[in-house]
Amino acid sequence: MARVYNFSAGPSMLPEEVLRKAASEMLDYEGCGQSVMEMSHRSKEFDKIIKDAEALLRELMNIPDNYQVLFLQGGASAQFSAIPLNFMNGSGKADYIITGQWAKKAFTEAKKYGNAREVASSADKTFSYIPKTTRADFDPDADYVYICMNNTIYGTVYHELPDTGDIPLIADISSCFLSEPMDVTKFAMVYGGAQKNVAPAGLVIAIIRDDMLGKARDITPVMMNYQIMAENHSLYNTPPCYTIYICKLVLEWIKSLGGLEAMKERNEKKAKILYDFLDSSKMFHGTVVPEDRSLMNVPFVTDSDELNAKFIKEATAAGFVNLKGHRTVGGMRASIYNAMPIEGVEKLVAFMKEFEKNNG
Numbered sequence: 001m002a003r004v005y006n007f008s009a010g011p012s013m014l015p016e017e018v019l020r021k022a023a024s025e026m027l028d029y030e031g032c033g034q035s036v037m038e039m040s041h042r043s044k045e046f047d048k049i050i051k052d053a054e055a056l057l058r059e060l061m062n063i064p065d066n067y068q069v070l071f072l073q074g075g076a077s078a079q080f081s082a083i084p085l086n087f088m089n090g091s092g093k094a095d096y097i098i099t100g101q102w103a104k105k106a107f108t109e110a111k112k113y114g115n116a117r118e119v120a121s122s123a124d125k126t127f128s129y130i131p132k133t134t135r136a137d138f139d140p141d142a143d144y145v146y147i148c149m150n151n152t153i154y155g156t157v158y159h160e161l162p163d164t165g166d167i168p169l170i171a172d173i174s175s176c177f178l179s180e181p182m183d184v185t186k187f188a189m190v191y192g193g194a195q196k197n198v199a200p201a202g203l204v205i206a207i208i209r210d211d212m213l214g215k216a217r218d219i220t221p222v223m224m225n226y227q228i229m230a231e232n233h234s235l236y237n238t239p240p241c242y243t244i245y246i247c248k249l250v251l252e253w254i255k256s257l258g259g260l261e262a263m264k265e266r267n268e269k270k271a272k273i274l275y276d277f278l279d280s281s282k283m284f285h286g287t288v289v290p291e292d293r294s295l296m297n298v299p300f301v302t303d304s305d306e307l308n309a310k311f312i313k314e315a316t317a318a319g320f321v322n323l324k325g326h327r328t329v330g331g332m333r334a335s336i337y338n339a340m341p342i343e344g345v346e347k348l349v350a351f352m353k354e355f356e357k358n359n360g
């Protein structure tokens with residue numbers, strides 16, 4: 001069977017080159033007579049894999065030496081609890097901007113541990129925009145300010161970061177990880193689940209500035225204590241070895257294409273094809289204000305639920321899968337992460353044009 005174009009919000013497509021390389025190394029990884037799935041996480045082969053993955057990530061994202069790179073488990077969702085446990089231990093206060101469900105879930109966790117405050121929200125318009133803030137909106141005493149950088153469900157992204165002054169800024173970058181260059185030094189911590197843009201599910205990567213470590217509450221579960229994970233080079237316990245190996249292959253793939261500048265160019269090209277069509281179509285409309293549109297997740301609707309359902313059904317049959325939108329937005333969503341080829345978006349738009357012609 002031909003491979004489908006998978007527009008899922010996550011887990012999502014992996015580059016075909018990566019899958020082929022992994023397949024070719026499945027039974028015998030570099031002459032050691034076993035697969036990466038089977039080998040010890042303390043073996044010299046795996047030690048090289050995890051170190052290479054970290055080095056590649058540092059190179060691609062230009063991560064300074066005073067930041068730790070941690071390979072963690074529990075999904076992005078586990079960090080919703082780990083972040084307050086590790087950092088909300090000075091004033092016990094933290095400021096959250098609510099730009100969608102993922103930010104809200106993180107906020108809900110933080111409220112269990114201290115004085116978490118909602119600074120701004122775009123809930124009034126179904127999270128279709130990024131709320132504006134100024135430095136005066138933030139509590140200078142807050143232990144950190146928390147944002148969700150790219151809002152996977154609603155298709156918004158911060159093109160400009162909130163000005164938090166000296167307050168440490170923490171961002172969930174799950175759905176825009178490695179999609180374009182980012183200035184890590186603007187953040188005290190960024191982190192993301194790997195299953196959108198980096199690797200299969202099972203891995204979270206956290207990038208944390210050194211001065212943030214060592215503040216965790218005594219009750220912090222050991223598996224959520226970033227300092228302990230850092231001291232043990234992410235090998236406190238058995239890490240998701242195979243996922244880290246695929247992560248390394250994905251990082252090599254990104255590097256081979258020219259790094260994050262090249263990824264950005266490619267992603268902008270893909271997104272433009274889709275947004276240009278949405279802006280010109282009489283049937284399909286984007287749901288996000290143009291200035292906050294994401295490069296990665298593109299929600300869109302028609303004016304009728306029946307037409308949405310018909311479109312999704314026919315698109316699926318034509319090999320464009322997982323286009324159904326999140327239930328809170330309805331309609332459709334095309335997630336066009338790094339691994340989605342340009343021709344996948346071109347063919348989707350051609351299909352949408354044809355659908356509009358036949359159903360208009």
Ligand SMILES: *Cc1c(COP(=O)(O)O)cnc(C)c1O
Pocket residue numbers: 010074075076077078102148150151152172173174175193194196
């Ligand atoms: C997918 C996603 C999550 C949840 O990730 P899990 O690894 O399933 O916990 C959190 N935040 C964002 C922005 C996401 O896209």
